[in-house]
Amino acid sequence: MDYIGDIHRRAEQAKRPVISIEFFPPKTEKGDASLLNKTIPNLMGLKPDYCSVTYGAGGSTQGKTLKIVREIQETHGLTAMSHLTCVDSTVDDLRAYLDQACDAGIKNILALRGDPPSGTSEFTAVEGGFTYSYQLVELIRSYGSFSIGVAGFPEGHIACRGGKHIDWQHLKSKVDAGADFVLTQLFFNNDDFFEFRDYIANELHLDLPICPGILPILSTAQIRRFTELCGASIPQDMAAKLEVLKDDDEAVMEYGIDYATQQCRALLEAGVPGLHFYCLNKSYSTTRVVKNLGL
Numbered sequence: 001m002d003y004i005g006d007i008h009r010r011a012e013q014a015k016r017p018v019i020s021i022e023f024f025p026p027k028t029e030k031g032d033a034s035l036l037n038k039t040i041p042n043l044m045g046l047k048p049d050y051c052s053v054t055y056g057a058g059g060s061t062q063g064k065t066l067k068i069v070r071e072i073q074e075t076h077g078l079t080a081m082s083h084l085t086c087v088d089s090t091v092d093d094l095r096a097y098l099d100q101a102c103d104a105g106i107k108n109i110l111a112l113r114g115d116p117p118s119g120t121s122e123f124t125a126v127e128g129g130f131t132y133s134y135q136l137v138e139l140i141r142s143y144g145s146f147s148i149g150v151a152g153f154p155e156g157h158i159a160c161r162g163g164k165h166i167d168w169q170h171l172k173s174k175v176d177a178g179a180d181f182v183l184t185q186l187f188f189n190n191d192d193f194f195e196f197r198d199y200i201a202n203e204l205h206l207d208l209p210i211c212p213g214i215l216p217i218l219s220t221a222q223i224r225r226f227t228e229l230c231g232a233s234i235p236q237d238m239a240a241k242l243e244v245l246k247d248d249d250e251a252v253m254e255y256g257i258d259y260a261t262q263q264c265r266a267l268l269e270a271g272v273p274g275l276h277f278y279c280l281n282k283s284y285s286t287t288r289v290v291k292n293l294g295l
């Protein structure tokens with residue numbers, strides 16, 4: 001299995017984008033089987049560079065991430081990154097997870113703080129735990145055996161009261177602590193991404209791969225829920241289109257494939273180092289988008 005830092009270095013030399021796909025751990029054994037035996041084999045046709053598996057996001061269990069990551073690597077030979085958050089974990093808990101990850105041959109961790117539990121707006125660290133993700137990056141870096149990714153927010157993090165520039169400045173502490181690359185939150189207006197990327201390069205003088213997170217929309221209700229949760233905005237033209245398509249999921253999915261294709265095409269033309277697809281454990285839309293792009 002590869003270090004994602006190395007994957008990026010090789011792709012840059014070959015002048016090609018890194019393609020990565022994000023999964024979440026299914027809640028049932030049937031879901032596990034469908035992900036491992038159907039969705040991932042379908043997506044392997046795209047020859048992704050690596051995939052990642054979320055940790056405790058959207059109600060998924062934390063314990064399953066390691067198991068799924070290991071199974072993907074062992075069964076499909078695809079480099080898989082584990083997400084890891086500081087939620088409900090002491091430093092000892094985090095060390096125990098990282099020790100297990102090392103033993104399981106996992107070489108890549110996406111270091112996150114995690115969201116406050118639903119119903120609360122403030123994140124509170126547990127006693128003996130971390131408050132910010134840069135502290136987790138420092139811990140992971142002390143192992144010396146992981147490539148480390150961190151989250152970036154083209155529209156600013158939803159909880160950062162000081163606004164997006166203050167949030168972007170906080171990214172510097174993650175990079176100084178040892179992050180190798182950034183994966184962004186979903187966004188639909190490329191100008192938001194370009195402003196973010198330029199600020200990081202020109203104002204913060206940071207030089208590392210920043211890969212846009214792409215969500216091919218699957219349903220109107222779902223995208224409204226997601227954007228409300230993460231604070232990403234829906235552009236006016238998209239909102240108007242969704243208003244017309246409403247609950248016609250098939251039409252929304254086709255629109256989502258079209259929109260994501262155009263979005264990715266413009267991002268690639270602007271030289272992004274990779275594309276990170278939020279596939280929501282489904283292969284159809286991501287496959288269509290990557291094929292449309294001729295990658």
Ligand SMILES: Cc1cc2nc3c(=O)[nH]c(=O)nc-3n(C[C@H](O)[C@H](O)[C@H](O)COP(=O)(O)OP(=O)(O)OC[C@H]3O[C@@H](n4cnc5c(N)ncnc54)[C@H](O)[C@@H]3O)c2cc1C
Nearest residue numbers: 054055057083112113114132133151157160167170184185
């Ligand atoms: C690609 C991607 C994958 C994700 N995967 C998951 C997942 O698997 N599981 C999950 O639960 N969540 C996941 N998330 C969501 C993420 O955990 C939340 O958005 C979380 O609220 C912020 O995480 P962070 O790592 O950016 O936190 P941090 O970098 O710690 O930032 C959190 C907040 O604190 C502020 N801040 C940071 N440093 C400082 C400082 N030194 N002083 C003051 N303020 C500071 C920031 O501006 C921000 O508002 C993911 C997000 C992305 C973009």
